[in-house]
Amino acid sequence: MATSVAAFIGKAAKGPVGEAELIQSFDDYNNLYGDIDSEGDAMGIAVQSFYLNGGKSAFICRLAGEGSSLASISVNGEGSGGTPTTSPALVISASREGTWGNKVYVRLLKPDQDALTFTLEVGHQDKGKFVVDEQYSGLGMRAGDANYALSVVNGASSRVRLSLGDAADPDKAGEQYQAxxxxxxxxxxxxxxxxxxxxxxxxxxxxxxxxxxxxxxxxxxxxxxxxxxxxxxxxxxxxxxxxxxxxxxxxxxxxxxxxxxxxxxxxxxxxxxxxxxxxxxxxxxxxxxxxxxxxxxIRIGGSQPAEFKGTGAPGSFGTATYFNSNVVDGDLTLNVDGHGVVTVSLTKSKIGLQGVSNQDDGDAVALAIQNAVRALNPEIAAYKDFKCVYIGTPAGSRGFRLTSGNGSARVSSLTVPGGTLRTILGLNTGTQTAGRSVAQGTAHVVPLAALGLNDQGSEMAGGSENPPTANDYSDFYDSVLRKVRDVSILLVPGEYWAADGSGNAVIAATLAHCEKMKNRVVIIDPPPGLELDQEATVTALALPSSTYSVLYYPWVKVANPFYHAEKNPTASKTLSAPPSGFAAGMWSRIDGKRGVWKAPAGMEAGLFGAAGFEYIIEDGEQDQLNPLGVNCYRNMPGGGRVIWGARTLATKADPEWRYVPVRRTAIMIEQSIYNGIQWAVFEPNDHRLWSSLRANIGNFMNGLFRAGAFQGEKASDAYFVRCGLGDTMTQGDIDAGQVIVIVGFAPLKPAEFVIVRIQQKVNLQ
CATH class of the missing domain: 2.60.40 (Immunoglobulin-like)
Incomplete structure (x- = not known):
């Protein structure tokens, strides 16, 4: 089994709540849970320390207390008759609870106001400008469609979730769906x-x-x-x-x-x-x-746009000089597909009128009108594909024909309500040919294109986070973490043992979980700012005496990521980090190099990322602390900053399990054997099964022996495997459906003290 998979449980800047998410690097952590967001971000700093010192696999378990809320922003629907819905059609919320969501910005765009689809952009601000992090185009409001906004965004976004507002919720009185x-x-x-x-x-x-x-x-x-x-x-x-x-x-x-x-x-x-x-x-x-x-x-399929054919002055257009003589600098007002009245201006000198050919000059005017409308907003289909042509023959049909660019609008229409050039161009009267229009059932609840339309985007608000309680931790352990069997190391960043000896309810809940599971160890952080310089000080802390608990001391000074010589020169260059993250990383590093039976301490256990220690440990303090199970971080001549101690907090209460590698090796053996013999379930419980179990487990134990995991010069001195009637089982055990295997091993114990005796030899001749 994996021996050094850590679980970090507690408050994080962002990310999933109440879940155990597996990561393999600090980059993975940043992507899912965000960068270290403050000098007090205990979770981020602990995970960074873990990976700096050799950590590999880790589960991040973000918890948030009751009453925490999601940042959100709402947008109303298009409604009917030009009147938006009175309540929101769509609610955009942060994907998880916390204040981080208040820094998320969104934009909702519709290139055509009649469109039944829209684009959602999710991002952040950088120097006051909106920066897109996620973009979802072609979203619709029809459940079951491939582009249904809630399905697309909620299935892909790491930042936001969508939900229906009251106006679009079929169960609410204000719903707006239609035929x-x-x-x-x-x-x-x-x-x-x-x-x-x-x-x-x-x-x-x-x-x-x-x-x-x-x-x-x-x-x-x-x-x-x-x-x-x-x-x-x-x-x-x-x-x-x-x-x-x-x-x-x-x-x-x-x-x-x-x-x-x-x-x-x-x-x-x-x-x-x-x-x-x-x-x-x-x-x-x-x-x-x-x-x-x-x-x-029958004009129901494909693009069937609206047309307006001017009939104001077809006879007057007959002379070759009409346009050159009558057109002046002026304007036209149009309403294309219900987008509202807009004005386009024409400058005569830029049209290129010659006064030679009625058709040529009419074509030039038509092109000028077409280009002016298309320039209004190239992203709106009604304008982008707008057409204007001049019809010069026959005489009775002369005039300009304007065609909407969007034949799929909900209301395809085209009118020319005014402008100084309206009569001159014969557009003061005319015939409108309505285009195809579509009103889908979701038309009223499609969001308005009115959210974050500027360069800044719209900021979500209302996100908050309350700290998790000890009960929140216990509930998480019972409902989630107990099912994650690979975890072998627990850390609770931000939680430390109380300096007055009153303990810590979160650590107590975590230790209770370890005692219950019997396959994981919690690394406890000592109180910051308390110097453990003698036995009495440690005794007053009333630390737990469990074989599943380990403590390292002192806190570690690390580079402050928020210090900058120019941008933030007043910030401290270093900050204090809990020692547990460094230790967990070292456990992983030593396990990979030497095996779980090697004590994660000594000159080989040099700390990375440590700029110093809160307190300096010398031999005198070491002699006081080590027998009490306090593992020290020390500055060693020629070795740098290292871990100098490998004891559990059961040093005095249960000396058999005083060493970290002994406890962790036993866990590894027990879990590996348990997982490796599941094939035996429902096999006949007789001598053939017992023999197979002895051989199967014996091969595993022999492999560990040959790797140097046990004491003893030969296998019989290093371990034993027993399984049989009259030895490990009675007939009653067999009748109860139990097969019992007893495995023993001679653990390696670290050489904590190297004793050198020097004796003088006398009477040399």
């Missing part, structure tokens, strides 16, 4: 033969209703209930609508198909999917049409 309505673009109602001339053979149409998948229907004019006669436009339009509805309802008994309707109104088709009952297997209403020939004919 899905696809309104086709306007058709020429003056042509009675529009349908009868075009639909002479079977035609197909692809529809996706409520995201149940694209389904194709076929309409055969030969079998129409009301044949296409070409005599009345509205009658034929109603006949086509009826056949579409009939074909969809014939697809399936699914409620979405049975509730579907299609109607023809004056000059356009209206397809509707009513809002279904919302539960786990019924999606929200939506409608999508394919882009085939028939869909284009």
């Amino acid at each position: 899905a309505v696809l309104t086709g673009g306007a058709l020429d109602a003056t042509v009675n033969t529009l349908f009868s001339a075009a639909i002479t053979a079977p035609v197909s149409l692809s529809l996706n209703i409520n995201a149940l998948g694209a389904k194709q229907i076929t309409l055969n004019p030969a079998s129409f209930t009301t044949p296409l006669a070409g005599a009345a436009h509205a009658t034929d339009g109603a006949s086509v609508a009826f056949e579409i509805q009939k074909a969809v309802r014939a697809l399936s008994t699914e409620q979405a198909y049975q509730s579907f309707t299609c109607a023809y109104s004056v000059d356009h088709f209206v397809l509707t999917s009513p809002e279904p009952a919302r539960n786990a297997d019924k999606p929200l209403a939506s409608l999508e049409a394919g882009s085939g020939d028939f869909a284009r004919l």
Whole structure:
């Protein structure tokens, strides 16, 4: 088994709460839990010390006390009729509790205000500017879709979580969901033969209703209930609508198909999917049409934008000099796809009018209008793909035709309400041809594009964190950490033994967990600022006398990451770090190099990252502290700063387990054997099983013996394995379903004191 997997439990700057997250480096810690955020960040400093001194695998267990809260920010939905929802449609919260979330900034962007999708950017500020850390594009509000905002962001973001606000929560009174309505673009109602001339053979149409998948229907004019006669436009339009509805309802008994309707109104088709009952297997209403020939004919599929054809002065445009003589510096106001009235300005000298060709000058004016509108906002489809053309022939149709750039807007429309050039260009009167519009079931709850639109982004607020209590630690040990069997070293950064000897409730809970599990050891930090210079001082601390507890002393001085000679010269160059992180790293380093049976101390145990110690330990203090189980950090001549001690706090109470390597070797052997003989469960409990167990365990123990883990010149002196009836078991044990194995070993014990005796030899001749 792994012998030096550490678990750091307690308060951290950020990251998952109430979970044991495995990391392999300090970079992993920074990515998940953040950089060391203050001089008092005990967790960050302890983990850094662990990895500086040889640590490898570690579980980080961030705990937060009751009452801790998430930073958050809310945004309302688009609503209906131009009025946003009165309550939030979307709540953006920090992924975990704590004040760190108050430093998270977000932006919500929609390149087109009518878009049913949006982009969420999550980041931070740097010198007052928003910096993007995470970006999620094309998000929607329809549960079950691949781009559903809550699923996409909550499944990928390490910083934020999304939830529905009251306006978008189906269980709240203020919910805004609706039926899905696809309104086709306007058709020429003056042509009675529009349908009868075009639909002479079977035609197909692809529809996706409520995201149940694209389904194709076929309409055969030969079998129409009301044949296409070409005599009345509205009658034929109603006949086509009826056949579409009939074909969809014939697809399936699914409620979405049975509730579907299609109607023809004056000059356009209206397809509707009513809002279904919302539960786990019924999606929200939506409608999508394919882009085939028939869909284009009835203007419900593909891009079917709105058009405005000016009819103000077609006769006046007949002269070649009209535009050159009449156009002046001026402006036009337009409203494209409901984005609001905007003004575009034209400068005559930049248009390039020649007064030679009516068509050429008309084309030049049209191009100038088109470029001016596209320049309004290249990110909005209605503007980006806006078109303006001049029609010079025939004479009765002369004029400018303006086309919206977005045929998929919720409301595709185009008007020219004013401007000094409106009459001159014949745009004071005209004919608007409505484009296709779509209102999906989630249209009202799509968030407003009004969050963090500036360079700073919008800051989340309300994050707080209360310190975890001893009960929080106990609950975490019982519910989570007991299941993580690889852990063998526990540390509780920020918690230390009380100087008045009253102990520490968190450390007591941690030690109780170790005693219960019997496969892990807690490294306890002494109180800072207390010099342990004699036996009486240590005795007054009333340290626990458990074989599963170890203490190192004194606290270590490390470089202060917040000191900077120019930016922060008043900060202290060093700060005090708890000794436990250094020791845990050293355990891992020595285990990897020499084995768990080697004491993690001595000249080989040089500390990295230590700039000094809170107190200096000399031989006198060492002689006082070592017999009490206090392992010292010392400055040794020729060896630098090293660990000088390898005892548990059971030194006097249980001398058999006084040494750290003995306790940890026993844990390693017990856990390895336990894991290695699970194959024996439910095997027949007879002499064949006992023999197999003796051989299996004996091979393992012999491997350790050959690696130098035990005392003894030969295997029989180093260990034994016993298992058998009359030896380790009675018939009662066997009847109770128990197979009992007894394993013994002769542990290696460190040479703490090297004694040199010098004797003078006399009477030399």
